[in-house]
Each structure stands twice: as C-alpha cells, then as structure tokens.
Amino acid sequence: MVSPGILLVDKPAGLTSHDVVARVRRAFGTRKVGHAGTLDPMATGLLVVGIEGATRLLTYIVGADKTYETTIRLGATTTTDDAEGDVLVRAEDADLDAVTAEGIDAGVRALTGRISQVPSSVSAIKVDGRRAYDRVRAGEDVVLAAREVTVSRFDVGAARRVDGAIDLDAVVDCSSGTYIRSLARDLGAGLGVGGHLTALRRTKVGSFDVSDAVGIEELDGATPLSPADAASRVLDVLRVDAADARDLRYGKRLAGQATRVTGAFAAAVDEDDTLVGVVEKRGDDLKSAMNMPEERR
Template structure:
C-alpha cells in the first residue's frame, strides 16, 4: 500500500530538527503521504530535537498510549543564568548572584538526594498545559499571571556528565553541565534545570535538549526519518518582513512509505499484545467482550496474518473489552 492512495497505517519515527514545532513536523508528513489523518505522540518544544513519534491512518489511535511512555533526554543545563521560559528561547531574568556556581560533585549530590524517584514538579508558565481551556503559554505571552500547580513526576535516571566553565554572551560566568534523564510522561526537563538552579541560588536553564527515546522508539531506530529546518522571508499584509520556519523531511516523498513502521510492528513496540482467533477478532470488532486477561492496556492481534484487531483492557476478572477497534486488514 502506497502513500498515494491514502491507505498507510503505521508510525514514523522522526528526528525533529531545532527551530520548528511538532505541528510543523506533522504538516511535513501530511504533505509527504497525502493524508490528513496524521498526529504525534508528545510535543517537543521548538528548541528541542530528537524523537517525535508520528502516527498515520489507523495508527493515530495508538498515540494516546505512546504519549504515556517513559522518555529519555540528553540535555545541557547552564548554571548561572535564569530565563523566562527556563530554556534558551526565553529572555534572561535579572537576578543577583547570591551564590557561587556549584561544581559537578555538588550537582551530583543534590540530584541523587532530591531528583530521583517520584517528585513534585511545577511546570513552567510557558507550557502547553491548559488553564481554564487556554494554553498556559498563550496566557503568559499575553502578560497574564500564570500559576500552575505542582504535580507528581517520576525520574528513573538522572546522570550528570561533563561540566564546562564558560562565559555567556553577556559576559556572565556560567557552568554548562551535560545530563541524561529518563522520566515519566509529563516531566519538564527545563523545570528540572530551573529547580536545580534554585537549589544552588544561582539560577539555571536549558541550552540544549534532545529526546533520545519514547518508550522503545529511539533516535537510532532503523526507520528514523530525519528532517531539517528551512526558513523563508515574506512581506505580510502590514508591509512587515516576516521570517517563517518550516520542517522539510530529508526523505523524498516517493520513499517516505519505506520508512513506515507497519501497524502490527507498531503495536508490538507500543504495548503488550495478545493473540486472538478470527472468531474472537470478529467479536471484538463488534464491541463484544471476550474471555481473557491482560496486564494494562494491550493490543489484540490475529497472529496468523498480523491483523491488528483492537486495543483492549481488562473488563473484569475473566473478560477483556475493546477500547478502540481497527478495520480488518485488506
């Protein structure tokens, strides 16, 4: 099945470049596969690069599961400066240097004591979290006061690597520290940077962020699609010169389908699977419950032909029920 007939069902692992939004990547994939039914599993900020899982066709129904997978990031934290957004895209916040810059040993000690396991984290005001139906970043950009509540997140890995003393563009003495973090969905790495800076009294923000993995989908996946950022200038209706960035896939449109992770492989990477018979597949597609047991959200697959039938969950002690069903493979 090709991209031209609108029948693609599966996932793309896109290595998002810096300077474009996750929605820009979705737009680039839509243009390449000539389909509207395209979505992504977990937003990356424009500054960030790395793994963005993009679903097409029936696989868009897998995205709500994938978005909850653990994430792994490589980042650089700059100690000695704080910004409005807690990353390099924000404006510097004036703050007195109340404390000396920490050394890498001090940072590792604080990380091991305070930033492992389940912690309470307050997201940055410039985030996609909705407040009374509006995105927090829209409120913050409009000058409104945004106060978000702390929420639990889980840090399963927080490795502190190399540290490099440096001078920032404005001459401030700073310390750039490389870290690798594996965390639960909903964790803001820039909030970790901010909170570390507050602990040392010197401020901190992210200067680089790269997502290495979303669950089992990794940046070195053999199917990965790389992309680059292309800018263009134009004059708007007010006569102003505007620069607009867009995402461009590095794979020719005719070759994009070759990078697709097919539906059956996609569900096996995204969640546990259970084998069902063709009769059970028919029942599930009619919304009926069948006998069985699953640990958490799973996918029902007819193993003989790789037909992905449904996403299922436990209904009671003896039966499972479909929460989403897929049409039979042609």
C-alpha cells in the same frame, strides 16, 4: 490509499511538532496525522507520528517514559527556563565559584525519584481552556500547580566553566509529563545561581528510539512501522484467531479469556499479523478498548 502506521521522525531545531505533522501530511497525502508528545521548537529528537487509523494508537504511546539528552546552564534564570527566553537574573562570579561537584550531586539527587515539580509557565498545559504559554505571551502572570513526576535517571557529566556560567551535560529518564526545563530551573535554584536549558534532545519514547527515526528531509518514501509492529512495542501481544478477531471487530467480548492478558491492555493481533485493536479486561472477559479500521487487501 494511505496505509496506517507509526512513523518515527527526528525533529530538527526550529520546527514545532505541528510543523512536523504538516510535513508528514503533505508527504503521505493525508490529513489524518497526529503525534504522541510535543517537542518545543528549540528541542530536537524523537517525535512519534501516527498516520491514518494508527493515530488511535497514540493514546497508548503518549504516556510512555521518555529519555532526554540535555545541557543545563547554571548561572542565569530566563523567562522560559530555556535559552529562548529573556535573562531575568545573572549570578555573580563569586556565587558560581562556590558551586561544587558535591553540591551539584546533592542537587541532582534531590531531583531524582518521585518528585513534585512545578511546570514552566510557558508549557502547553491548559489553564481555563487556554495554553499557559499563550497567557504568558498576553502578559498574564501564570503559576501552574505542582505535579508528581518520576525521574528514574538523572546522570550529569563533568561541569565546565563557560562565560559567566557553568554548563552540565545530562541524560534524563523520566515519566511522561516531566519538564526538563523545570529540572534545570530547580537545580539552579537549589544551588543559588539559577539555571536554564541550552539544549534538549529526546532520544527515546518507551521502546521507540531516535536511531530508528527518519529526518525531516526523508519523509518522502519513508516506511512507517505497521500498527501491529508499533503496538507490540508498547503493549503485550494477544494472538487471536479469525473467529476472535471477528468478534472483537463487532464489539463482542472474548468470554473467559481475561487470564490471557497480564497488563491493563494488550494488542490483539490476528493470524495475518494485522492489528485488530487493543483489548482490556472486564471481569473474566476481554473486550475491545480500541478497534483498528479493517485493512483492505
């Protein structure tokens, strides 16, 4: 029997997130596998994968803040806002010569904080039930609605001139739903030379770090985080005794215990360090928002 858990995988370039899920299914011998937050095939880095009952935890992980390391190329726009797309417009050398460090800094500041961002047209956002990228590949013109996102850090290193372009290495901390390709596109547009991504690596999802992840060739024999361990990294922990654990599993409320939880949700962990589920406040009480399947011993 496959035990539930959260596996951190360092996705290589060239694989889709679905490819990684398929490999985890084979390695662990189960169909019940999901992930929290898609990475494009070009991107590398941290993919948080849920196995068996721990897939229920992904709902509470997917909205966590993310950290990315990226390379932005100024000097060309592409159909996908990254290096995998066709080049639409290239900047003239004179326009690139006019790009200054002060101009880059101003552009970065304008894209930091709470901003309105139009996602790339080849994103996975659904439009009338179909993915935007599927509509683009079918020849449709797709313009997605702007959305509010938060970029809490946008640190850019020194600019370096390459063939007909300027490359910038950057580190971005952002809210879930932020498109780094769109940051590259918008930075280039603001500087009047166009821009797109040439590299993207996700290094953190909430408190999960890629340094703790396994490579795609290390899945066999990999040890996932226990549901209790994983949940404690994204939620406050509520310690419950055997009686409260039993009540939660049977759908009963914990009367008068709402003051024990400060956030919207908390991970209920029993005396055996087993995750009972996730609880939420209901008036003065706590009720189960998600129950984990009870582990057999």
